Amino acid sequence: MKLKDLIEALAAEIALVQGELEESLRELSGRDNDDPVFLEAFDRYSGQAQRMGEASELAGFPGLQAVCAHVVENCLLLSITPAGEREDLIAFLRAWPPLIVHYLQNLSDPSAAVGLLDHMGAAPVAMDEELSLKVMHMLGAMPLQLTQAGEGEGTPPRPLVASASEVALAMPADVDARLLEGFQHEAPEQARYFVALARNMAGGEGDSSDVVAARRVVHTLKGSASIIGLRGIASLGHHLEDILDHFEREGAQVGRRAADTLLDAAYCLEQMVGFVLGSDEFPQQAQAVLQSVLDLANLVDRGESLENLPVRSMGEAVAAQAAPAPVLQADAAAAAMRVSVRRIDELFRVSGEVSVHTAAMEARIKALADSARELLAQNLRVQKRLFELETVVDVRSLSIMRGRHRRTGEAAFDPLEMDQYSELHSTSHALMEEAADARALALRVEEGIAQLAGLQARGQRLSKDMQHLVIGTRMSEVGVLESRLQRNVRTSCQATGKEAVLEIEGGQTLIDSDVLNRLAEPLLHLLRNAVDHGLEAPRVRPGLGKPPAGRIRLSFARQGQQVVLRCEDDGRGLDLLAIQRRAVERGLLAAERPMSDDEIARLVLLPGFSTRDTVSELSGRGVGLDVVREWVGQMNGTVRIASRPGAGCTIELRFAASLTTVQTLVVEAMGQRFGLPSVQVEQAVPRGVGEFSVVAGQLAYRHADRVYPALRLAELAGLPGDERPLDAQDAVIVRIDERVLALAVDRLLDARELLVKSPGRYARHVRGVAGLSILGDGGIAVNLDLAQLLSQGARAAVSGVRQPEAARVEQELPGVLIVDDALSVRNSLRQLVQDAGYRVEAARDGVEAIDALRGFRPRLVLTDLEMPNMNGVELTSHIRGRDDLKEVPVIMITSRSQDKHRRMAQQAGVDAYFTKPYNDAELLRTIREHLAA
Template sequence: MKLDELIEALAGEVEAAQPRLERCLDELAALDAEAPAFLDALEQYAGQAQRMGEAAEMAGFPGLQAVCNHVLENTLMAAMLEPPERAPLVEFLRGWPPLMAYYLRNVSDPSAATGLVDHLVKAPHPLEEDQSLKMMHMLGAMPRQVLPGMLADQPARPVLATREDVALEMPADVDQKLLEGFFHEAPEQARYLVQLARNMVSGEGDSSDLVAAKRVAHTLKGSGAIIGLRGLASLGHHFEDILEHFEHAGGQVARPAADALLDAAYCLEQMVGYATGADDEPQQAQAVLQRVLDLANRIDRGESLEVALERVAAPAEGGAPAAPGVARLGAPTAAPGAALRVSVEHVDELFRLSGEVSVHSAAMEAHLKQLHEQARELLAQNLRVQKRLFELETLVDAPRLTGPGRRAAHDGFDPLEMNQYSELHSSAHALMEEASDARMLAQRLEEGLAQLGGVQLRHARLAKDLQHLVIGTRMTEAAVIESRLQRNVRSTCQATGKQALLAVAGGATRIDSDVLVRLTEPLLHLLRNAVDHGLEFPEERAAAGKDPVGRIELSFARQGQQVVLRCSDDGRGLDLPAIRQRAVERGLVAADQPLADEEISRLILLPGFSTADAVSEVSGRGIGLDVVREWAASVGGSVGIESRPGRGCTLELRFAASLSTIQSLIVEAGGQRFALPTLAIEQAVPRGAGRFEPLGGRLVYRWGKRVLPARCLAEACGLGADAEAPPPERDAVIVRVDRETIALAVDRLVDSRELLVKSPGRYARHLRGVVGLAILGDGSVAVNLDLAQLLSAAAAPRAAVAPAAPGATAGVPALPGVLIVDDALSVRNTLVQLVQDAGFRAEAARDGVEAIDALRQFRPDVVLTDLEMPNMNGIELTSHIRARADLQGLPVIMITSRSQEKHRRLATEAGVDTYITKPYNDAELLLTIRQALAA
């Protein structure tokens, strides 16, 4: 028998013996050591370990023999332990057979030997360090014994990737401590691997990046093998082999190979995200693994990579961006640092407590201010009392010296020669001394309050630092969404036949995770429009003297509490004449109305506005930009547009980095305190510097040489201010809302501070213009206002844009809708994400019954359905659709794992238009959907 056949036989024996060993362990765990059944189970288990060791010795595998001997030593310890004490031993004995089988099946995988030795080190009777190193060396030598025999009969590396090779099912008996460590370290490692792969593609990396990538891939492969994620271990293994080849070949990775490795790195990152619950299952994993296997096998056979890589470099949907190059992030590539996993509940509780500390600190500050005022009033009162006492003393002494009833001198002394005091004089003098003591106490009290004020100031500073640190735990680097943005650019390039490079700068900018999640969808629309209508086709760019590959730059930057996001492309820019003509056709502006270029540019932000004659999922410059404008308005931000004819277009978004705390100006209007976000405030003007007055039936504010439209804040909030005769002398807050400048009349400017925003509750969350509530230091409540929403109806009309005519948007067709029907949650989520990123509207249902119910409210343009589902399967759903007169022509695409001809025939008879078997390619599925819509 050959060595490889012997190894296969040993692996089969271990796997066949596992059920019997499990039964023995159950008896060893529960029975008394003197029971006959216990002794019989112990003998069977120990005998099996001994036989395996003897077989390993006969085959000349000392490493396996040492493993079996160590297991035998631990097994015999069971007789010396009481049943409650055997639990760790039983767990150890239960874990080594699957690790042994995995090692025998993967003798060339170093992580398999590492996992087995690590398990033996944790035994109740553990290995010594020198023993474990020796055993690791012996196990590591086995591939050199076995592989020559294996290579003579069959290839060492598989040729075809199967669905099982990329399986990500988590074993039910996985060690929770190992799983926690994986969740803690793997996401950062995968993100680091993607950054290193980008460096290889862009040509900016060196041999150190290749070595680092190999180390990270080896770590991910080992982690996947230990916890049982076969897909992660398999892809990581071949990924590492390819990196090792290029390391030995001089450290430079050929560009086509780097593209394939970048696809694999993206897939590994998505696998880790799926395992941790942060991402969808990578549907492209099998295709990516196949390309990696093709590349690795050609390397093994010594073939020319330039010929071999023509198919390997083909882009995979959901992988790296389809571009000739990949730009690096604004932040330098760095290995992932140490991190700590903390539950969301714990962070929310810390955030709540830090907010309470901040509120109480502000309350303490307000009380100290009151005490200072009272201490000063007390001191002033003491001075007034002292003055009155001086007057009283004068009145008491004067009659004694000048009164007519003055007594004769005592013992011959004249009154001028010796003072004589009455009881009234003594009382007045004592009162003077008491007042002087009270004044001294008031001064000491004021000094004590001053010292306490210093302590409170330091406490407030520490409370603010604490709050900023806790808020920092909610902040996320903008770079975490880059993978999805890159995939979106690739999908749009495939749909339009264009080439684009997305460069992301400022990826280290930290943004509130909630804000970042809500920002992703507008960014997808923004990038899709930049590719579809901003960039020219490669031949057009070449004719214009440009690089055939278009460039889109996405930059994040912090300016104080604001994030400035700029999206620029080097395409053709906005077609301003076409935009104006379409606005005239829709009745948005008059034909003879003068408009500045900036005003014409902002027309593309109106709902449903597009210059495209045929609107598809990616057509129409305005489709999606309305989403951007609405998102900016929802977070109190702004949108700016700058177009350069023939050189490109830039859209700038400005918004708060966090919506949890907002730097606000606190004002008072109509007896209520309001908090206005400083992001929207141009200036606060005290009364006297300007004047409110009526002009042409409207209220204006004259300030210097400026005349601004004005509103009373109390009236805008519905507090019933006197709009007919507003006081001319009022404090004013000049705000900028949606490119309009408005002066708000307020009763008083109170303070400026950073406020913790709390939800107004379910009964008030729909109030127009209300963002939340904030508790001030004196215990009062300030209402946080959304000025854009509050003043949208009250602001002065735009001079450039007339009101839209009724039904002006009725002629613009909606985006195509897709109904997704599948009983698997992961499949539904993946398909919904895919079609939404491609620009479609999407609805999902769990089975045919739910789909029929969804059809009452949602009329799709195409249906994607599974075959096998509970309640009503895909065949029955298709028959129902074909039986309805209003749905007879609705295209139905069936996606199923059933590939037999009888299933396909049954689907065709029911009326299915297209039958697709899993696994499928995302790009081909999108092409099928577009063909169904065009039919």
């Protein structure tokens, strides 16, 4: 039976049983729960709903099956709801069958699915938002399911040539908001899952279950994209599903060339989803990827061998790389919801304020407790004085009474025989009682303060829990970068002709999203460096007892508030002699200065440093690990390098997992409180344990049989001269990169997690200030950037290495001028060329380009053909007419592909002609060839 017939039969069946369902509802509406008629009608109604769900599942409609399951869930309420309270439930159960029939009869109308889902959301047991989005996603796939099933006789043949319109990702203006939200919720995880499955197949680790899962994921993506109107994703997914259908039907192993095509398509599909969500750029390779998929799908259609797959330009690059590391199937995504970044930031701000006020309350309660203890002590002193006063009053009264009796001769009772009271007695006794009452009141106050302190301690714990949970909302798993990192290694291998497998461990490690976004660029440089400088050529490695494909291992781990990142490769290791020789040649190091292996290895972190004599796409420009060093410095982290000759190199980065809250050591110097990041603190040593001294005119600190170079923190921070004796100073031993030194401070105050705030626009350029924090007493602690503070005199004194000027390094990079009137094209070209290691300037048209040429001398020009004011042909003619620029290569990138346009460009002096969309690898190869000529 055809799928269309099956859908019509299902709609007819539901319409047919509506009368029976209505009769059952009449019997259910007014009868008691224990009535036999009620029980029979309940079984009949719920059974019909359950059978509809089973039929939908057998037909391959999981969305309808989920709707029926939700109806059955609401049916169960009938058995526990009294007869007089079933009106809303009966109304819900009466309305859902017509809505399903309407949906099945109008699959192409998105409002039919929306109406059905709205009814489910209004049920007594409402369908939750997450499930509703998933069901909407599945219902949206059914129209394309029907279209796919109807292909066959009368349908147009599969295209042979990919067109730009087939990969377009323009969002329709009338897109349904609910459908779009469902796509945004589900598509990213599905795209990542498809990439994981494709990598399994490309690595030879996949089996038939991977093919089945991949087909299911592509089918869902294709359906949801089709109903939204995203033609590029729907078109690519359609052809991919046909290919996967073939492998699933035949039960055949996916061959290497087919798996490589599927992997390229998976990466492209993931990038398309990212572009729609605004988190990635448009995939310039999309048309080339679609062409490769079409070639493969047409071979499947004709029943030809897949080994006859045409080798195109992109296929050549892909064939040169090694199979990526196998990846296990991704777990199902955890429940999630979309929240705006602004709301998260506001929530984080409020959480930080709560934390600050909680700390302030803690300080106030401590002060109040101290005052209560002082009050009790004072009360005891007052009571002691009152006892003394009472004794004096009693003695004086006794003497007065005896003297009076002797003078009068009265035969009365002696004062010892009977107490006699005067007004002074009464007043002193009353004062004693008031003092006792005051003491009892002070004890109750102290007890109340102790209880309040207990409540405050509990509130502080809850505040910290809330802050950690809020911080968690800003955290992301580093695994979200995996696809980008794998693509980077793949591209680097294509450019160098090497083979590499990237293994990523600890992908579940959580890092602040802001830190993670900044981490991407240094990671890309680390991996490029490992491929280009670390790994040997595939033909060389077997002779060294290594497999042809090198291995790069990238591991992430949390140690307290720190993230430890290690990048290891099994290549040749660092050539320390070549590094030292190049440092001497460039004047970075005195030839006679002895250096340890660790010091030599750290030279590769200097700006502009490279051991390559020739310039290539990846090497020789001095742009690389200095980016890593600079980033780690901004994160107040450290870099360590370990090299094993012939066995590889390991680069370890340590940095804080979050920039908003920092575990901090609070110290005081010259009355000012400072925060030192704990990631840089080795040890805090109180006075008397170690000893400061002056050795050869330099301050030093001796502790545990070691001597450290030392500085006064007040002097380092630019405060007025500190005249306090050294033996009255505490010490903080810090590590900045590989340098360890001691800081002399007046007091060690506290160690706590502080919320770091920007110092504001007027202080953002103050050197050495990372931010400000509000302490519990309302005071301000200045968070220091020790790397900045020590970057001048201390760095030169400790390392003895002279830094090259950044401007000179920048001028050594080849310059490329990009001219295009489209902002998106300029930005994408700028990113591509900058990532390849070139210096870039951009202009909107030929006139603006001529202005730019007055202060910028490019080695190459990339220009569009059609531009306002001055087009690309006129600009090329201008360049060829200038003596200082006539030898500069000009590459034209345009959407015009006719021969007459090419001839016009060649007559003007254009060296190379590309039509949009272009292939990144081909463009970079052409740029490299013209610069090397």
